[in-house]
Each structure stands twice: as structure tokens, then as C-alpha cells.
Amino acid sequence: MAKPVTLPENLSVLEELRRREPIFHRPELAGSRAELEAMTADDFWEIGASGRRYSREYVLETVAARLDEPVEDSWRTDDFHCRELAPGVYLLTYTLLQGERRTRRASIWQRSAVGWKVVFHQGTVIQDQELDT
Numbered sequence: 001m002a003k004p005v006t007l008p009e010n011l012s013v014l015e016e017l018r019r020r021e022p023i024f025h026r027p028e029l030a031g032s033r034a035e036l037e038a039m040t041a042d043d044f045w046e047i048g049a050s051g052r053r054y055s056r057e058y059v060l061e062t063v064a065a066r067l068d069e070p071v072e073d074s075w076r077t078d079d080f081h082c083r084e085l086a087p088g089v090y091l092l093t094y095t096l097l098q099g100e101r102r103t104r105r106a107s108i109w110q111r112s113a114v115g116w117k118v119v120f121h122q123g124t125v126i127q128d129q130e131l132d133t
Contacts, residue, residue, distance in 0.1 A: 014080060039116065040056055044118060046059055074099065077096055079093075089108065106121070108121075
């Protein structure tokens with residue numbers, strides 16, 4: 001399978017969005033319920049690593065409830081790629097390692113007049129060490 005490639009014209013967007021991930025785990029960007037709401041599109045939804053769908057309201061409530069918890073800094077992200085889907089709309093993919101749990105992540109971001117807004121997010125657990133075929 002071909003590895004995703006970020007085109008040169010998307011490298012600056014890749015860097016901007018990379019600093020925002022893992023989504024909802026960056027207290028410097030989302031330290032309050034109001035900041036969480038500002039960074040998510042009104043019609044945002046998520047598919048969790050479990051395969052369950054989550055509404056914007058559910059995600060905002062869940063994340064807001066854990067804002068005072070310590071941030072897990074042993075998480076590692078890598079293998080970031082960015083692709084423009086439409087003018088101002090980008091798919092950001094990456095791998096997240098949380099202890100022994102490895103997931104592939106995908107977020108769709110839209111540039112708005114007030115900054116970046118996440119439209120969609122999905123996490124998929126990688127079961128096999130053979131990551132790509």
C-alpha cells in the first residue's frame with residue numbers, strides 16, 4: 001500500500017494542525033468548555049476506537065469533565081500526513097501511542113474566519129504489528 005504523502009503546498013497546514021493533536025488533549029488550546037466549543041464545528045462528530053459514534057455534545061461534556069485531570073504526557077504522536085480535501089478543508093492523519101495502545105487517528109479540520117475548527121475525528125486501534133501492507 002502506498003504511504004500517504006503530504007504535498008509541499010500543505011506543509012505549513014500540516015505543522016499548524018499537528019500542534020492541535022491529539023485533539024481534545026491539548027490543554028493550552030482547549031482549557032475550558034468555551035474553548036472546546038470554539039474549536040469544534042457545530043455538526044462535529046466522532047467515531048471512537050471502539051467503533052462507537054459520539055455526538056459533539058457528548059464529546060464536549062466528556063472532555064470538559066476531565067479538564068482538571070493531569071495530562072498524560074507519555075503519549076507519542078508520529079507519522080503525520082495532511083491532505084487538502086476541498087478549499088480550506090484538510091484531512092490530518094497520524095499515529096498515537098498511549099502506553100502499549102497504538103491507534104491510527106484521522107481528523108478533518110476546516111479553516112474558518114475565527115481559526116481552525118475540527119469537523120470530524122476517528123480513532124482506530126491497530127491490532128497487528130504489521131502496520132501496513
